[in-house]
Amino acid sequence: METEGEEHASKLLRAQNHVWNHIFKFINSLSLKCAIELSIPDIIHNYGQPMPLSQLIASLPLHPSKTSFITRLMKILTHSGFFSEHHANPNQPDVMYLITDASMLLLKDHPFSMKSVTRLIFNPVMINPWFQFSTWFTNETPSPFHRENGMGFWDFAGREPNFNNLFNEVMAMDSRLVSTVVIEKYKRLFEGIESLVDVGGGTGTMAKVIVESFPQVKCIVFDLPHVVAGLEESQNIKYVGGDMLEAIPQADSIMLKMMMLFAAKERYEKEWANLIFSAGFSNYKITPTLGLVSIIEVYP
Numbered sequence: 001m002e003t004e005g006e007e008h009a010s011k012l013l014r015a016q017n018h019v020w021n022h023i024f025k026f027i028n029s030l031s032l033k034c035a036i037e038l039s040i041p042d043i044i045h046n047y048g049q050p051m052p053l054s055q056l057i058a059s060l061p062l063h064p065s066k067t068s069f070i071t072r073l074m075k076i077l078t079h080s081g082f083f084s085e086h087h088a089n090p091n092q093p094d095v096m097y098l099i100t101d102a103s104m105l106l107l108k109d110h111p112f113s114m115k116s117v118t119r120l121i122f123n124p125v126m127i128n129p130w131f132q133f134s135t136w137f138t139n140e141t142p143s144p145f146h147r148e149n150g151m152g153f154w155d156f157a158g159r160e161p162n163f164n165n166l167f168n169e170v171m172a173m174d175s176r177l178v179s180t181v182v183i184e185k186y187k188r189l190f191e192g193i194e195s196l197v198d199v200g201g202g203t204g205t206m207a208k209v210i211v212e213s214f215p216q217v218k219c220i221v222f223d224l225p226h227v228v229a230g231l232e233e234s235q236n237i238k239y240v241g242g243d244m245l246e247a248i249p250q251a252d253s254i255m256l257k258m259m260m261l262f263a264a265k266e267r268y269e270k271e272w273a274n275l276i277f278s279a280g281f282s283n284y285k286i287t288p289t290l291g292l293v294s295i296i297e298v299y300p
């Protein structure tokens with residue numbers, strides 16, 4: 001039984017431990033970045049069986065003075081669920097690694113590879129604004145991103161083609177995965193639709209999957225002009241550049257996936273966003289698990 005003093009000391013240690021852990025959480029994500037840059041998920045996957053640490057080390061472009069640190073990197077990543085550790089037998093001290101469902105999504109050639117997400121999110125353009133977070137609360141700058149990069153996110157994407165392409169690629173990857181689920185699960189919703197506008201539809205990945213599965217649907221992919229410029233249209237897909245905060249094209253259904261619907265309604269008081277809200281969410285399929293806000297609806 002702990003004395004009052006001991007109990008106080010354990011509580012204090014637990015609290016300190018909690019703070020240390022929280023402060024160092026960034027090591028988890030930046031270790032993941034490191035592993036991806038060294039192609040560790042691909043190397044282990046291509047090995048085709050549990051990969052001994054010595055083999056992994058031999059396959060990496062390491063400076064000889066750094067080989068022992070790979071064990072530490074792999075400990076962090078195993079603990080975070082990106083690899084699993086295996087021990088062949090007690091006489092074989094070399095630990096072996098396999099990839100997990102999570103690191104499968106980091107493989108270069110996986111159809112739903114999230115590698116581009118890591119390139120986008122670990123980009124200083126995206127990370128540095130977080131260092132401005134508290135300052136942002138104390139002044140008028142519209143977003144930490146704006147404060148750090150001198151303009152809003154979408155303006156920045158409009159001026160930096162590489163960043164724009166990377167962002168659109170990330171969105172397309174998400175849509176490739178989500179569309180497979182949406183088409184399967186919400187088939188019913190698309191069956192009666194003749195026209196649909198995908199507001200903020202990016203480069204049209206969702207729209208392409210929808211018209212392939214439901215050829216009666218005519219899709220308008222509506223997004224900022226720099227996103228849709230030069231994209232190839234088809235009989236069922238038209239691209240329209242514009243600002244959803246001004247107006248959106250007419251269609252008998254609206255699709256929003258990962259869009260700022262609340263901002264459109266509350267900050268910008270857009271009529272079309274109000275319409276969605278006033279119709280009552282019960283009429284709409286809101287599938288937060290499929291994205292930040294995924295709404296697929298036929299209206300009126």
Ligand SMILES: C[S@@+](CC[C@H](N)C(=O)[O-])C[C@H]1O[C@@H](n2cnc3c(N)ncnc32)[C@H](O)[C@@H]1O
Binds near residue numbers: 154243244245
């Ligand atoms: C988070 S992405 C979602 C893209 C796509 N719906 C998806 O889920 O893959 C947000 C999209 O909204 C577009 N966007 C941002 N502001 C916009 C505006 N004012 N008018 C039209 N599109 C806008 C962006 O260019 C971007 O493609």
